[in-house]
Amino acid sequence: MLSIKGISEYAEAIYDPTPYAQDAVAMAQQAFNQPTYGVGGVLLDNNTGAILYQMHNNVITENAINDPTAHGERQIIYWYLKHAAALPEPSKLTIVTTLDPCVMCTGAFLATGINVVTMSYDANAGINWNQKWNFQSLPANLREQAQQQFSYFAVPELQLNWQGPKRSVFYEKAISGQLSQAAAAAFADSLPKIGPIFASEDPTPLNIRTLGPDSPQKRLLSQKWPLAAIYTTNISTVSGRAKLWALMSAIGLGNSAALIDPFDNLLMVMAGGPFIINTPLFNLIRAYTDVRRATQSPGGASATDGHVPHPKRCKIVLFRGPGTQATDIMDLGIYGSSLNSPNQSGGGLFYFKATQSPESLASMIQELPPLYPTELEITAQQLPPITRPDVTAKTDDNMFIQSRL
Structure with missing residues (x-):
């Protein structure tokens, strides 16, 4: 478990989430068109708000299984690790992702300390699948750390409240129902497209x-x-x-x-x-x-x-x-x-x-x-x-x- 001591209780700045959410949805839609799982994300510097990198899911490329680990968030984290010497420390970075991270990506977030803010929930595979922000799906020794790193945008039109720590650069910020639904749809609508690809490779x-x-x-x-x-x-x-x-x-x-x-x-x-x-x-x-x-x-x-x-x-x-x-x-x-x-x-x-x-x-x-x-x-x-x-x-x-x- 990464130590959360010494990390500021409050954010370096608070940003308007809309531009980041729009870019993340654009990534997810690129993934949908590829086709692969319709999930995308952007990495931003907490201090400046600058987008450092963006990526979408690449589990499937050219209608074939490319890399089962190539989820958007995992790829962004790997990019960070390769360039970490020239970038801020992980606790000073945030990924805005269109879908609640899966178990693999959750482990990668917790192992590195990079923060994440999510636009839509995933009741099947998302780490906050029950929407309670208690992270009961994780071992007890990781739950407090998850509550320091994982946040979820408020979506008033969908009766969804903000979930996340005060140190998030999007603390208590909301995105539109249209953006949240677009994020969810990019993923849900991609599943029927990619199912036959998986079936063909067995x-x-x-x-x-x-x-x-x-x-x-x-x-x-x-x-x-x-x-x-x-x-x-x-x-x-x-x-x-x-x-x-x-x-x-x-x-x-x-x-x-x-x-x-x-x-x-x-x-x-x-x-x-x-x-x-x-x-x-x-x-x-x-x-x-x-x-x-x-x-x-x-x-x-x-x-x-x-x-x-x-x-x-x-x-x-x-x-x-x-x-x-x-x-x-x-x-x-x-x-x-x-x-x-x-x-x-x-x-x-x-x-x-x-x-x-x-x-x-x-x-x-x-x-x-x-x-x-x-x-x-x-x-x-x-x-x-x-x-x-x-x-x-x-x-x-x-x-x-x-x-x-």
């Missing part, structure tokens, strides 16, 4: 081990992770878990993420970095989506190749399970964003090392906005322990990896 899985070593699929995967599709790791067996533990513990500082296809082929393992929001899962999902996009037939007519199946058909394993910090919340949101619909048989989110009890993690997931526990049916399962003090993990190629647990 081919029947095929075993990548039936392909030759020089196949485009293996070549693309190996560019992301050199050992792609070399190992099989059946995590229902001790030897499979030991092999995976050895590989994952050798990558990253304390955490890593792995993706295993429906045929137990280990396709990718990723570490985190370079920025705070670059969790191992963040990097994994983006890298794997790059590969899936590259295997599409020209024009997307045959969608993605089944040898690199949809993540919802795969097992995703974290070395360290989700805790209660901002990046842990972000990871649960990333996982949800990668699914689009519930896991298929054999898929799921798993982890080795627990950072909270299985019961408290299950409860935390159930408290997330309805999309995640109800529609996507997200769960996280700890893998059984590996009891031997020393593990030798043998691959199909007679390679060995030694790892002390």
